[in-house]
Amino acid sequence: MNPSAPRVLQGLAVNLLSEVMPNIATPFGQQLVGIAAMLDMMIAEEFDRAADRLVTENRAVRAILAEGSTLLGEQCPPSVASAVKSPPAPSLRIPDLQRENDLLRAALIDLHAAVEQTPGEAARAFEERIWAELIESTRRRHLVSRL
Secondary structure, eight states: OOOOHHHHHHHHHHHIIIIIGGGOOSHHHHHHHHHHHHHHHHHHHHHHHHHHHHHHHHHHHHHHHHHHHHHHGGGSOHHHHHHHHSOOOSSSOHHHHHHHHHHHHHHHHHHHHHHHTSOSHHHHHHHHHHHHHHHHHHHHTOOOOOO
């Protein structure tokens, strides 16, 4: 048997709620057990999707940065060109993917600020594209686990 981490964490959460919580005498203790169970469920969900979410987001942000550097040309912040040229994460390990994500998102902030200062319809349309990705990245982080 090779249990998956999400399944183990979900089982732990269920056991905390069904077996441990009824045996806790104080409301404070019950609240702590409930919080631990919720955190287990959240960690299980994030464990299952984190690599995919980061790969998807890194790809999307990298494309936006490349397009933004073309749109702004000489007005593009140096961090954007640097991020576009940076190599992708060396592995699918979460810390590697998160480091890449942090670099790309910092450059996206610089790009967004520069686009906001750029006049014209093309800049407004591109600003909407940036906002669309930011909204989508928030949606990707939405937790659906319920207890």
